[in-house]
Amino acid sequence: MSNFPQNRTVQNKEENDLPVSPMQAIIIVILSILGILIFGLLIKITIQLVLGQTDWNSPIFFVELFTALPAALIVRRYRFSLLRAFRLNPVSPSLLGWSFILGAAVAVIGDQLDRIMQIWLPMPDTITEGMLAVFRTPNLVDFVLIVFIGTIGAGVCEEMLFRGFLQKILEKKFHIYGAILIPALLFGILHFNVWAILQISILGIVLGLLAWRTNSIYPAISVHFLNNFIAMIYIRYATPAIDAVYLRNELVNPVIVIIAIAVFVFAGLRIWQSPHVFVLNETDKKGKNNGI
DSSP, rough: OTTSSSSSSOOOHHOOOOOOOHHHHHHHHHHHHHHHHHHHHHHHHHHHHOOOOOOOOOOHGGGGGGGTTTHHHHHTTTTTHHHHHHTOOBBBBHHHHHHHOOOHHOOOOOOOOHHHHHSOOOOOHHHHHHHHHHTSSSSSSHHHHHHHIIIIHHHHHIIIIIIIIHHHHHHSSHHHHHHHHHHHHHHHHTTOTTTSSSHHHHHHHHHHHHHHHHHHHHHHHHHHHHHHHHHHHHHHHOHHHHHHEEEETTEEOOHHHHHHHHHHHHHHHHHTTOOOOOOOOHHHHHHTTTOO
């Protein structure tokens, strides 16, 4: 711990020990995800029945914006600072910049892992086609909404819930490895894609390390955002010409993978060694008393 940046936000027991146990936090996360999934399906079914719209998928993604709402209500109930409870500590622009660079590398490496897993555990064609159809919808407005919610909405709200609320509570009770691994595994499982649990969980570990090391979820949000954005844009707009450069025998071009790994290591080290995590000032600390 002695090699950590010395200006990292100092947290004390009185200000930050939200009276929620690890098990309670895990239950809150699970129920939150199940709740928004059910709510989204009900909205989609209602739109189909009432308006006759069958090509709108954005309502399912729209409810993603409410992912962290139950946890936020609990934090407000105990009059704790939302900024601290969700690890919304500001970081420097340079740290965010390196996080975006890391996110681009993560997108490529994650895609390669996914393609390898598809060889060992292939997703049924009907499910694959259904998922691709969502992002290749002819309804451009629907696609724009899906991208907006699936990048900014998911990036912010999921990180608030998993790496902010849950991981921060677990860090006070478990060794840091367990505190990062448990949210990462839940993150993978609660995407309800058995063919991608490993890849998503690995992403969750990377995001958890970022949140812990920087004491902020903003770097994790940046990586999460860019990973999702690149994946969605590629699914919709990839052409044979692009694939001729990007792919080799249905796997990502090894040269591109090597470059992505090098970028991942370099950007990761820059983030890991960065001292640019800002300490909350006295005004922010007083947020504990008014729920901000």
